[in-house]
Amino acid sequence: MAEEANKDSKVDVDMMVAEVESGSRNAAGFAGKFILGLALVWAIFQLYVTSTIPFVLTEWLGVNVVFNNQETRQIHLAFGLALAMQAYPLFKGSARNSVPVYDWALALIAASSCLYLLVFKEDISGRAGLPTTSDLVFSTIGMISLGIAVYRTLGLPLVIVASVFVCYVFFGHYSFLPDAVQWKGASFGKALWHFWMQTEGVFGVALGVSASMIFLFVLFGSLLERAGAGNYFIKLAFALLGHLRGGPAKAAVVASALSGLYSGSSIANVVTTGTFTIPLMKRTGFKPEKAGAVEVASSTNGQLTPPVMGAAAFLIAEFTGVAYPTLLKHALLPAVISYIALVYIVHLEALKLGLKGMERPPALVGIAQRLSGVLFGFIAMAVLAAAVYFGLGWIKVAFPNLTFATAVLLFGAAYLFLVYVASQRPDLEVDDPNAPMKVLPRPWDVAVTGFHFLLPIVILLWCILIERLSPTLSAYWATVAMITILLTQHPLKSLFRKSGSLAEGFKRGGQDLFDGMIAGSRNMIGISVATGAAGVIVGTVSLTGAHQVVGELVEFLSGGNLMIMLLLVAVMSLILGMGLPTTANYMVVSSLMAPVIVTVGAQSGLIVPLVAVHLFVFYFGILADDTPPVGLAAFAAAAISGGDPIKTGIQGFAYDIRTALLPFLFIFNTELLLIDVGPAKAVFIFVVAVVAMMLFAAATQGYFFARSKIWESVALLLIAFTLFRPGFWLDYVEAPFVNQPGTEIAQIAGAEPADGNLRFIVRGPDFDDTDKIVDLTLVLPLGEEADGEARLKKLGVSYMDEDGKAILEEPFPGTLMFEKMQDFDFYADNPVEVLTVQTPAERMAKEVFYIPAVLLLILIVALQRRRTDVPAF
Structure with a gap:
């Protein structure tokens, strides 16, 4: 009965993942082949636009076949919308093994609304915001098609959120809304031009990042998984950690951490590792809810782990202006700390339950035993990064003109050697999680079968850290390396083993590549339409200034208290993130909640780097995956464990309290980043x-060491x-600071060293309510050494000394001060003044x-x- 229950739950899990990740429709005949073919063409197109092939062909053919960023976004969304209409049924009762006529029509119409922008790009660029009837028709069709695609792929939550924002654009001026949230409203033409015809809405930054970076990283992850790396990481984690107390649970944490390196979804992470780890955790003594909760907590944390971070890392880098390698450095420490703490929580649970580890293989001695500590997975990645940085860094010195060629030769030689080593042992089989595992495999026997899987990761790190290539190009070369491995690993193993057929090996590799490319494209359907829908939200914010309304609401509810404000933002981020995939999740919470922390925090004297603010809201948005009542990851884990999904979600969130603590800590202590x-x-x-x-x-x-007293x-x-x-x-x-009179701002600015900062507090009437006097703390970069007046003038700070007060004049447009002071009214009865200048105290x-x-x-x-x-x- 237990096995039958597990089988039944496995079916449910597969269906859930199919619906969320790649579409639950498995059409046969021509329709099925068309969907597979379209997905394959999409993957090839994305590799094509990233490579140098378009430039070579343009030179050879004399015809421009290069797509610019905007054209790539339009084609990218056309593929995503067309596949969403075909791979995801519109209704619960819709056919799963065929594509209805109306879905063919919807796919064609949706793709046409995107390609219209490409075909008539020259005419559109000359209209300067004056849409024609055809513009409005195709824009309307595109917006409706996007809404249908979002509903199919992601469900109602994001449709409702985006619809609320669209309604606010059209009806935000009506009197039935409170005065605090009203705005002047927009005409139909202006709104659709903003959303569809230019780069402020659907085809904005979010979709651009999806088309240029996210697709390649998701494709890379799919190819890595298809090559066998997922099973390899799981077995390696069990071989290394299974003998410890609560070993399967600790292995689940490490396996999820490793899967999180390339996974773009917490639900996919749950299912990939959970189908194996959750049954083993149950057999060692964990209750179903706790076994599922451990997997949920591990998998949601995988979305916070560099380098992919659920495909949101590139969006964060884009919106904060932080270089991608720098962002990885900022995000690494909190993620590692969180995972180590989860391993420790699992250890404490095992102690409370009196659990023991699984039986290790006999005669396990030497370095394999010493490396089987809890921190192996994290230490291994650190060593890998260090080896890439310091080990491969010499290439630029030794071969300055042959860096790329030398790297290719090194990769080829290392790959051949590692595949030869792997060929001396049998390939890893995917085990039945319900079958008894009496003795753990030897760590070294598992490790050597898949060292070649790490080479593409090494190439990815080398391109980012050593060559300083863009994330897009880095992912491209890592994907090329992964394609090489998929095509050649089986033939090479046959050659080295002197058994099997080379033709069969190439056929198997080609099939793996074909399946991996299609899986990558199908995994991108939801992400592409989600980033398009997120563009609607971002476009609404830029058009209406909606974030200011939310900021005023939070400021009112918090009463100016900094901690209450952060708690409100955290709760709102949890609510907004429910039911959304990682990328859309980040776009929603960052668009609305990040500006709140920046503006309201500045009024309370909290000045933190923008990347810390965005990571704060991102963390809480991701935690929505295990937060009841929506918690999709908790439902997936419960389907595997047979436990209660709500209890699983509650227990998972209890484990994730440590993760929820980290954002509050790095907001106030940015050294953690x-x-x-x-x-x-x-x-x-x-x-x-x-x-x-x-x-x-x-x-x-x-x-702790025993049950703790209160x-x-x-x-x-x-x-x-x-x-x-x-x-x-x-x-x-x-x-922390010494308060100096505002009139001394010029002297203090002149005394600061090069690249120093000037911190001061401004007080004045609010632009929207002149009776309201607000304080704003500013920290402005001073740049190179110069006279204080000159430094202030460059920033746009101009003031007059009146009765011992530094009265500010309205800054000139284009200056940094102008951007910071737009919420003040310089022509009200009360003046805007520099209240105090703050200098660091010696402590x-x-x-x-x-x-x-x-x-x-x-x-x-x-x-x-x-x-x-x-x-x-």
Whole structure:
């Protein structure tokens, strides 16, 4: 019965993933072949526009066959809409094994609405915002088609959200709306031109990132999975960690972390690893809800892990203006800390349940045993990155003119050697998760069968870190390497083993490539239409200034309290992120909630880098995947485990409290994002943060070396908080800034060193309500050394000294000050003035507060060791 239940749940899971990831329609005959062919052409097109082939063909043929960014976006969405209409049924009762006539018609109409922009691009560019009747017709068709495609692929949540924004554009001026949210409204022509005919809406930045970067990374992940890397990572994690307490659960965490490196969906991550890990966790003693919750927490965290971050990393880099490699550095530490803490939570759960590890293979000695620690997966990736950076970095020095050619030769030689090593052992089989696993495989026996899978990842890192190529080109070359592996690994193994047929090997490789290309395209259907719909939201915000309305609401509800404001933003991000895929999730929460933190925070004196703000809302948007009642990842895990989906979601969110804590911490302590931190200090911050997060996990789990008393849990929370943010206590002892009179702003600006910052507080009447006086904290870059007046003039700061007050004049358009001061009314009765200039105070080191925290920790350890009845490790 249990096996039958598992089989039934497996069917449900497959259906869920098919519906969410690649379309639940499996059409036969011509329709099926057409869908596969269209998906294959889409993948080939995306590789074509990224390569140098269009430029070579243009030179050879004398005809321009190069597509610019805007044209690529239009064709990209045309493919996405057409496949959405064919691969996803419109109704629950729609045919699953054939494509109805109306879906063929909808696919053709939807694609035509995109290609209209391509065919008539010259005419459209000359109309300058004056749409013709045909423009309005095709724009209307395109918007409706996009809504239908979103409904098919992603369900109602995003359709409702986008519809609300569209309605606000058309009806935002009506009197039935509160005065605070009204705007002047837009005509039908103006709105559709904004949304469809230019790059402010559907075909904006989000779709551009999807077309240029996200597709290639998703394709790379699909090819890697098809090559066998997913099964390899799962088996390697079990071989390394399965013998520890709660070993299958710890292996699930590491396997999900590794899958998260290339996965673009938490649901796909749950199913990829969960079908194997959840049954094993149940057999070792975990309850169904806890087994599912561990997998959910692991998989949602995979969306926060570089380099792909659920395909949102490229969007974050684009919207924050941070270089992609720099963003990876900022996002790495919180993700690693969160995963280590989850492994520790699993360990504590195993201690509470009295679980033991699985039986390790006999005579497992030497380095394989030493490498089987909990941190192996994370250490391995760090070593890999270091090897790429320092090991391959010499190529640019030794062969400055032959870097690419040398790298290709090195890759080829390494690939042949690693495939030869892998060929000396049998290929890994995909095990039945319901079959008993009495003895774990040897780690080395598993590891050597798939070292060649790491080569494309090495190439990806080399292109990004060493060559400083764009993410698009880096993903392109990694994908080319992956295609090479898919086509040749089986023939080479046959050759080295001197068994099997080369022709069969090439046929198998070609089939794997074909399936991988199609899977990559089908996985992109939802992402392409989601980024198009997200463009509607972004376009509405740019057209109406809707983020200001949300900001005013949050400011009103928070009463100016900074922590309440952040909590409200976190809750709203959770709500907005429910039921949305990662990319659309980020677009929605960042468009609405990130400006709120920036504007409201500045009024409260909170100035943080924009990347920290975007990561804050991104974290909470992703946590919606395991938050009831929607929590799609929790439902997928519950379908596998047979547990209650709501209880699974609640337990998963309980495990993810540690993840929810991190955004609040790095908002106030940006060192956790390695901003302005050197290598030595980065290591110190990492060690302290890991210890602090493990203590936080122990406090929330009520178990450290033994079951904790209430006061011990409270003390552990206090210690963790102090380790994470010692500056909080220092601010109470010594003020962080010295307040100088506003009239001294020029002298202070002149005294600052090159590339220094000027921090000051501005007070004045609000532009929309002159009776309301607001404060705004500004931090402006001063640039190179110069006279104070000259530096201020360059920034757009102009003032007059009147009765001991620095009265600001309205800044000139185009200056940095003009951008920052648009919420002030310079012509009201009350003037706008520089209230104070803040300079950093000389204070003692904040790390001094680690001393009492460590002493308190020693006391708790000593007390709990006396009550320990089970070895802690």
